[in-house]
Structures are given as C-alpha cells and as structure tokens.
Amino acid sequence: MRNLKLTLAYDGADFHGWQVQPGRATIQGALAEALEHVTGATGLPQGAGRTDAGVHALGQVAAWSTAAPIPARNLAAALNDALPPSIRVLAVEEVAPGFHPRGTARAKTYRYRIFRASVCPPFIARYVWHHPYALDEAAMMAAAPLVEGRHDFTSFAAVDAERSERLAHEEASNVRTIFSSRWARQEDELIYTVRGDGFLHHMVRNLVGAFLLVGRGTLQPQALCQILAARSRSKNPAATAPAAGLCLMEVEY
Amino acid sequence: MRNLKLTLAYDGADFHGWQVQPGRATIQGALAEALEHVTGATGLPQGAGRTDAGVHALGQVAAWSTAAPIPARNLAAALNDALPPSIRVLAVEEVAPGFHPRGTARAKTYRYRIFRASVCPPFIARYVWHHPYALDEAAMMAAAPLVEGRHDFTSFAAVDAERSERLAHEEASNVRTIFSSRWARQEDELIYTVRGDGFLHHMVRNLVGAFLLVGRGTLQPQALCQILAARSRSKNPAATAPAAGLCLMEVEY
Numbered sequence: 329m330r331n332l333k334l335t336l337a338y339d340g341a342d343f344h345g346w347q348v349q350p351g352r353a354t355i356q357g358a359l360a361e362a363l364e365h366v367t368g369a370t371g372l373p374q375g376a377g378r379t380d381a382g383v384h385a386l387g388q389v390a391a392w393s394t395a396a397p398i399p400a401r402n403l404a405a406a407l408n409d410a411l412p413p414s415i416r417v418l419a420v421e422e423v424a425p426g427f428h429p430r431g432t433a434r435a436k437t438y439r440y441r442i443f444r445a446s447v448c449p450p451f452i453a454r455y456v457w458h459h460p461y462a463l464d465e466a467a468m469m470a471a472a473p474l475v476e477g478r479h480d481f482t483s484f485a486a487v488d489a490e491r492s493e494r495l496a497h498e499e500a501s502n503v504r505t506i507f508s509s510r511w512a513r514q515e516d517e518l519i520y521t522v523r524g525d526g527f528l529h530h531m532v533r534n535l536v537g538a539f540l541l542v543g544r545g546t547l548q549p550q551a552l553c554q555i556l557a558a559r560s561r562s563k564n565p566a567a568t569a570p571a572a573g574l575c576l577m578e579v580e581y
Numbered sequence: 582m583r584n585l586k587l588t589l590a591y592d593g594a595d596f597h598g599w600q601v602q603p604g605r606a607t608i609q610g611a612l613a614e615a616l617e618h619v620t621g622a623t624g625l626p627q628g629a630g631r632t633d634a635g636v637h638a639l640g641q642v643a644a645w646s647t648a649a650p651i652p653a654r655n656l657a658a659a660l661n662d663a664l665p666p667s668i669r670v671l672a673v674e675e676v677a678p679g680f681h682p683r684g685t686a687r688a689k690t691y692r693y694r695i696f697r698a699s700v701c702p703p704f705i706a707r708y709v710w711h712h713p714y715a716l717d718e719a720a721m722m723a724a725a726p727l728v729e730g731r732h733d734f735t736s737f738a739a740v741d742a743e744r745s746e747r748l749a750h751e752e753a754s755n756v757r758t759i760f761s762s763r764w765a766r767q768e769d770e771l772i773y774t775v776r777g778d779g780f781l782h783h784m785v786r787n788l789v790g791a792f793l794l795v796g797r798g799t800l801q802p803q804a805l806c807q808i809l810a811a812r813s814r815s816k817n818p819a820a821t822a823p824a825a826g827l828c829l830m831e832v833e834y
Contacts (some may be wrong), residue, residue, distance in 0.1 A: 447670075
C-alpha cells in the first residue's frame with residue numbers, strides 16, 4: 329500500500345465545491361474518477377480543506393492510498409490527461425502512512441480578492457468579488473490584525489446543527505489560531521491574506537464580510553473584538569462574502 | 582436616431598461565438614437582449630469581427646442605432662448590470678450615421694497565446710492553447726514576418742461554399758494586408774500578435790497552425806510563401822489552431 333500526497337490547483341467556478349455529492353460536479357468526485365481511470369483503483373481522496381462551491385485553490389492537498397504500482401512522477405501527468413483543464417495536479421509525493429491532509433496540517437493560507445475598479449474584466453470575474461463602491465481601505469487594513477491570535481471563532485463560523493451538537497458535547501472546538509491577517513492593495517485589487525492553523529466553515533468569507541462593514545464605516549475596527557468575544561454568529565452583522573473571491577493558497581505540514 | 586459605438590471585452594469560452602444563433606448563447610444575442618432590457622428598443626448590434634465559438638475579445642467594437650434618449654455614459658453601466666460578468670461594455674460613444682464597425686475599420690489586431698510549460702494553471706486554461714511539446718520558437722519568430730504585406734490569403738481561409746461562389750463572381754476578395762506579424766516569448770507563453778486591415782474566417786488560427794508546423798520542423802519558414810502563392814486551403818497542411826488561444830485585441834478606425 330502506498331500513501332500519496334497530491335497538490336492541486338483548481339478553478340472552482342464550475343464545481344459544487346470539494347466534497348463529493350451525487351449527481352453534481354465536485355473536485356473530489358472528479359479527482360476520484362481520474363484516479364480510478366488511471367490506476368483502476370477506487371476510493372475517495374481526502375482533502376486538507378473542504379472548499380465550498382465556487383471557491384478556488386492554488387495549493388489544495390489531498391491524500392490517497394493505492395496498491396497500484398504506477399510511479400508517482402507519471403501519475404501527475406496521467407491524472408492531468410484524465411482531469412478537466414480546470415483541475416490540475418501540481419505534484420504527487422509518496423508520504424508515510426500517518427499522513428492526514430487535514431489533521432496533520434500545520435498551517436493553511438487563504439487569499440480573498442476584491443476588485444475595486446468600476447468595470448471588472450471578464451477574464452478575472454470568476455476569481456474576484458467585484459465591489460467598486462466606496463470603502464475606507466485604511467480602516468480595513470488597520471482592523472485586519474485584530475483577529476490574529478488564538479480565539480474562539482464561533483461568531484465567524486457558519487451555523488450547522490450537527491456541529492453545534494458536537495460542540496455542546498465538547499467533541500469539537502471552534503478555537504483556532506490566526507498567525508497573520510492582512511489587507512493589501514495591488515493595483516485595482518484589495519487582497520486579504522490570512523494564515524492560520526485551521527479555519528471553520530465560512531470563516532474566511534465571514535471575516536471578509538466583517539472587514540467590509542469596517543470599510544463602509546458601519547463597524548468600528550474595535551467592534552471585531554466584541555464580535556469575537558460574543559461567540560455567536562447572530563452577534564456578527566456581517567454577510568458571508570461571495571465564494572468567487574476566495575482561494576486556498578497553501579497547506580503547510 | 583442616435584448611432585452608438587460600443588467597445589466590448591468578453592470571455593468567449595461559454596459562448597457559441599459572436600453571431601446570433603437560435604437557442605444558443607452568443608455575444609451578439611446577449612448584447613441585443615441587454616440593449617432591449619435597458620432601452621426597450623430591439624435590433625441586432627453589428628460587430629467589427631464575427632469571433633468564433635470560444636474566441637475572446639478585449640476590444641471588440643459593435644454599432645447600434647436607437648431612438649431611446651438614454652445618455653451614452655449611463656448606458657455602459659446599465660448594460661453591464663444587465664449583461665453576464667463574462668461580457669463587459671468598456672465604452673459607449675456616439676458616432677456619425679456612416680459608421681460601420683466592419684466596413685470602416687482601418688485595422689484589427691488579434692493575439693494568440695500558446696502556453697508552453699508542462700502544467701497549465703486552471704486560471705488561464707480558458708485563454709490559451711496548452712502546447713508543452715518541443716517547438717523551434719526561433720524558427721517561428723523568423724517565419725512570422727513572411728506573411729506581412731498584401732496577399733491573397735485563400736490558403737489560410739476556412740473553406741465556405743457560399744463565399745467560394747461570391748469569390749468566383751468577383752463579389753468578394755481574399756486579398757488582405759497584414760501590417761505586422763510577430764511571435765514573442767513572455768514567461769511561459771509564446772504569443773502571436775498580428776495586425777491587418779481585415780481577416781478571413783479562421784485566418785489567424787490557420788496562420789498559427791502553419792507557424793506551429795514551422796516550430797515542429799515539418800515546414801521550412803520559406804514554405805509559407807509557397808503556401809500563400811498556391812491560393813488553396815488544401816495546399817496548406819496546417820490544422821486550424823484551437824479557438825481558446827485567440828483574442829480580438831483592438832479595432833482601429
């Protein structure tokens with residue numbers, strides 16, 4: 329049995345997210361199909377992050393085990409032949425049996441792109457949130473580091489009944505550490521880069537939504553600390569930012 | 582009556598080309614729908630170039646006449662609200678009644694992108710031809726200017742029965758002037774830029790196909806002159822290059 333680590337890039341616009349769903353195009357499903365086509369072996373690859381519908385990746389990591397003898401080097405090329413051009417295998421490495429793409433990840437980095445000019449070029453429309461309206465970008469930049477550190481991020485997590493149950497029984501925790509949180513301007517784009525030890529469902533998009541309220545002047549930067557302390561999604565007035573702007577950049581082990 | 586000139590950018594990947602077709606998504610059809618939605622007036626906008634299915638534009642030009650009183654400035658914003666994000670109106674100007682986007686065009690510039698590295702990033706896969714195989718790029722660069730000047734480009738035009746009929750009756754001509762024809766390397770891309778007074782159907786993609794045979798060593802650069810002189814598509818061994826790599830960059834008046 330060989331344990332493989334696959335590094336993937338994908339354009340998520342035409343997929344219903346990472347996680348396999350019957351009758352829908354998903355990244356995990358397409359990858360499983362390609363793996364079966366190339367090696368003859370079945371089994372779902374496990375991802376480091378379950379990216380939502382429309383979310384992209386430059387450095388998603390998946391694990392897959394196989395008894396097939398195909399060399400790792402040829403596997404990447406063979407998979408890329410079998411996959412649609414919107415999903416690319418960037419690297420295939422053999423790893424130790426204990427490798428779990430989610431559990432053993434040391435850090436993940438996400439990027440969120442907001443396009444600020446009045447007309448969004450059609451060639452990047454799939455990869456950004458087009459928001460040409462007035463924003464106090466300096467206030468957003470000042471607010472970004474306030475969420476760094478170890479916090480309970482319940483106020484920034486999607487509400488999920490099953491997970492709430494597990495949290496109540498202390499089988500899960502919403503405590504995460506954000507190592508760095510920064511907004512930066514790059515030509516017509518306002519780009520948020522966040523690196524942390526893990527992220528809750530919708531956490532990056534809800535953080536972006538809250539920073540946007542700071543940019544609009546609806547929230548003071550310090551209000552983010554109160555929202556964090558409240559540990560309740562209903563105490564966070566921010567809407568979840570659209571999926572298109574989000575990209576999983578890197579998973580570190 | 583006001584005559585409007587619209588400058589458009591579009592991602593052609595999800596469209597069946599410029600020209601309206603019943604039951605199919607086309608650029609002309611989507612633009613006509615948006616114009617009707619915004620102004621209430623019907624009528625097909627006329628394009629400077631009938632880009633094929635999958636071909637993109639950064640500077641397509643269309644003409645449209647209307648009796649509606651909406652100001653040109655607001656029209657662009659209103660059209661962009663009504664159009665899908667893959668089509669953007671970059672500018673709307675009022676022009677004299679004699680303006681014909683195709684007939685009065687002085688020059689058009691097309692660009693063709695070939696991606697040369699082994700793995701094509703999913704974010705540009707829609708906009709390039711992925712060709713990672715060996716090519717003598719210096720030979721292609723040397724061959725490019727050989728097609729400059731005034732020539733009969735029948736050998737590089739799609740065969741079309743109706744057009745052949747018109748040519749036979751001297752109601753049409755396949756003579757065009759190419760002002761400049763150049764290949765250049767830009768990081769992982771080999772980019773062809775061609776500017777001319779007009780282009781026949783498939784002409785740029787057939788030129789790219791022929792240059793590719795030069796890059797492979799199948800054709801000597803000088804063979805392009807013989808192919809031109811033959812004035813027959815069947816004397817040109819090149820396949821038509823894929824649509825995805827092609828983009829209409831600019832139309833000059």
